[in-house]
Amino acid sequence: MPSLSNTQLELLKEADLEPIHLSPELIAQIATQANPQQLSDEQLLEFLQICNALYRSGEPLISDAEYDFIFLAELQKRHPHHPYLETVEPEVIAVGKTVALPEPMLSTEKAYTRSSIEKWLSRLEKAANECDVDFSTLIIRATPKLDGYAAYDDGKILYTRGDGRKGTDISRVFERGLIVGGNGKRGQGAGEIVVSQTYFNTYLAEYFENSRNFQASIIKEKELEQHALEAIQNHAAVFYPFSQLPAWQGTAVEVLTDFDHVIETVYKLVDYDVDGVVFELVGNDRIKQHLGATRHHHRWQIAYKNNVETAEVVVLKVTPQTSRSGRVNPVAELTPTKLSGAMISRATAHHYGMVKKLGIGAGTLIELTRSGLVIPKIERVIIPKEPQIPEHCPSCGSELVWDSDYLYCLNTTKCSAQIENTIEHFFRTLANVDGFGLKTVEKLHAFGVNSISAVYQLSIEQLQAMGFGDKTSQNLLDQLHRSRTEAIEDWRFLGAFGIYRMGLGNCERLLQHHRLLDIFNLTVEDVMNIEGFADKTSAAVVECLAKIKTDFMQIYQLGFNLIPTPLISEQQQNISPIFGKTIVFTGTMVHGKRDDMSKEAKRLGAKVGASVTGKTDFLVTGSDVGAAKIAAATEKGVKVISEEEYLAMMGMQE
Known part of the structure; x- marks a missing residue:
């Protein structure tokens, strides 16, 4: 049976990601079969974390497309707001103490169709109107989306991106001779370490399986091999700041009018691995501030990755599945078909109204498309067949009722699927508790635990009697305690x-x-x-x-x-020194965690930004803050104050 290589296992050990829910053999099998539907939530998440770690370490287990379009898509289908989807996927290979980045390095929202770019531009237009700005005057910049190793240069230290908020010092790559792309100057913020495609194919391909493997090698602490050192000395490998990338610029109208040509042009601007095109609003900090950011990405920026394929597929059967709300959703089981480099065997049929109207049943021939972080989509029905509409809930057997296009199970108090999905949803949304995935919840429910409050009443003896091990039982109780005591x-x-x-x-x-x-x-x-x-x-x-x-x-x-x-009415009555102000916290704080200070500032009526703009009122600095960031803030007219000055202003000095 295939297994992970010794190198891959060692990398996972270094990244503290030794498998818990999956064996090395099963991991390799999952990668080969590309069928995530059979995995539990815990297994799926662990597989994603392992694939991310190995990909960023230069020893990929699956392709980038398979990661995005099969396994990440499955997680998004099950849990659209899972914390893993809303956080920056970490770079993991650099060793050493992690430190706070000078400013957060977020990921980029992804789009896979022209219509998604149109929707993004519509959001920009709405924001422009709300800010009383003429949308037609806005400039959109399109740059190559480099497929390298993300890092941040503050002029003194080069940091790995890490988890987007904390990274590791890898300044040694500059000591080895790595230069900065573009104008060659240090301290220009976020960018990526990349290697020339031409150089790699000519001189490095026989030593490294792929360019990411090479990038990983030059970051590690070990002494460089001669051909890797020569690539740096020949300036084939560089740290390229995003701000220095060659770009196409134009209005939103020009983006849409000449969309295909813009994409083709940008892909050819650099001789590095490119896996998409990044569109972003140029300048106009007012609109950027208005749009803001999620914990994952800036809303004024989006990456276009073209990945659409179609195939004609035969439906084997349509399987009903009961959701947390009692809605019974149809899932089309398909003849296994290769699409976008992976074997696809399932697709959503959305609702039974669609199944009934289009004739989706055993033997139906459909056109299947795959585009974006969703499970494959039924584009159209080519040859319809008689559909099988369920009359009873597949979970509890209760009679189903129609509500518009949807079938519902009304047995809310005794339907296993509804009870289990409700309990799992609770713990997943709290996001401060581990161990209560669907498999665990199903096991609890099988022993009569049918409510969230009942979960909290469990004892270690009861968990052990249900078949949980001593350590697992204690861990589950510890997590329940954590969910009640940790602030949310x-x-x-x-x-x-x-x-x-x-x-x-x-x-x-x-x-x-x-x-x-x-x-x-x-x-x-x-x-x-x-x-x-x-x-x-x-x-x-x-x-x-x-x-x-x-x-x-x-x-x-x-x-x-x-x-x-914070109640809006109370914020207006009790004006704090920072009420209505926009604040950015940076550096390592002594008073408390930056996240806690941000929450406190919001409670007092302030807006907390992720990065400094012209609308920022205060940049509050802890320790280890780069001079470049402070200078940039000062140039924008932002008042820079230390953590001590901030606490004094707030009357919170000890």
């Missing part, structure tokens, strides 16, 4: 209950106007008075809050450490 925002806690039409954003918006325990007394009119809540949404929210109140209070009374969302 009250809007995240509310979102964990899966209220209809109440994503985390709406939960936070609601709690900016009403205290957590007061929301169960709200009327539809109260909710409608909040910006962003329409009449139908408001009615649904009030109805769902009434349904979950009893369960909510049982769990709330367990004593969670909740951070109250």
Whole structure:
């Protein structure tokens, strides 16, 4: 049976990613078969982490496309807001103490179709209108998306990207002779270490399997091999700051009018590995600030990666699956077909209204497309067949009812699928507890644990009696304790209950106007008075809050450490020194973690930015802050203050 190579196993050990849920043999088998549907949530996440580590270490287990379009897509399908999808995938090969980056290095939002770029431009246009800026005057910059090793240069230290917020010092690569691409100057921020394609193919291909393998070798602490050192000395390998990349520039109209030509042009601008085109708004810090960023990417920037293939496939059967809400979703089981370099065997049919209308059943011939981080899409039905519409819930056997195009199981209190998905959703949304994936929850439910509150009442003896080992049982109890004691925002806690039409954003918006325990007394009119809540949404929210109140209070009374969302009314009454100000924290803080200081600043009415712009009021600096960042902030008119000065201003000095 195939297994991981000794090199791959050693790299995982160095990255502290030795497999727990998967054996080396099973990892290799999964990589070969490319069928993530058979994996548990824990196994899927571990496989993704392993693939990411090996890819960034130059020993890839699967291709970049397979990672994106098969395994990451499966995680997104199961859990659209999983923390792994919303954080920067870490660079892992550099060893040494991690330190805070001078400023966060986020990933880039990905798009796989022209229509996705059009939607992004529409969001820019909306932001421009809200900022009273003529959209037609905005300039869009398109640069090659380098497939290298991400790093940050503050002029003194070159950091790995790490997890986007903390990295490792790899300045040794400059001591080895690595030069800076573009104008050759240090201290220009984020970029990537890359090697010339021409040089690699001519001089390095026989020594390294791929360019990423070479990039990984020059970063490590060990002494360089002669041909790698020569590549640096010949300036074939460079650190290329993103700001120095050659680019195409034009208006949004020009982007769309000549889209294919722009993509083709940008791909040819550099002699490095390129796996896409990055579009970003040039200048106009006001709009950038307005758009902001997620924990994963800036909203004013997007990367286009063209990866669309089609195939004609025969449907073997349509399998019903019951979700947390009771909706029964159809999944088309397909004749295994190679698409985008991977074997595809399933695709979503969206809802049974579509199945019924288009005739999707055993023997149906469909056109299948794969584009983006989604499971394969049924583009059209070529030869329809008689569909099989289920009459009973596949989980509990209850009779199903139609609601528009959807089939629902109304047995909310006894349906295994609904109970298990509800419990799993709660712990996943809290995002401060490990170990309670769907497989664990299914096992608990099999022994009669049918509610979130029941999970918290478990003892170590009960867990052991269910078949969990001594160590696992204790770990589960420790995680439950952690979930109650570790501070989390009250809007995240509310979102964990899966209220209809109440994503985390709406939960936070609601709690900016009403205290957590007061929301169960709200009327539809109260909710409608909040910006962003329409009449139908408001009615649904009030109805769902009434349904979950009893369960909510049982769990709330367990004593969670909740951070109250600042009420807008109180912020306006109690003006703090930073109320309405935009603050950026950088460097290592003594007073507390930067994340905690950011939360405190938000509570006091400030806006906390990820990077300095012309609209930033204060740059609060801890230790180990690069001079380049301070100089850049000063040039923009931003007031730079130390952590001590900030605490004094806030009256928080010890």
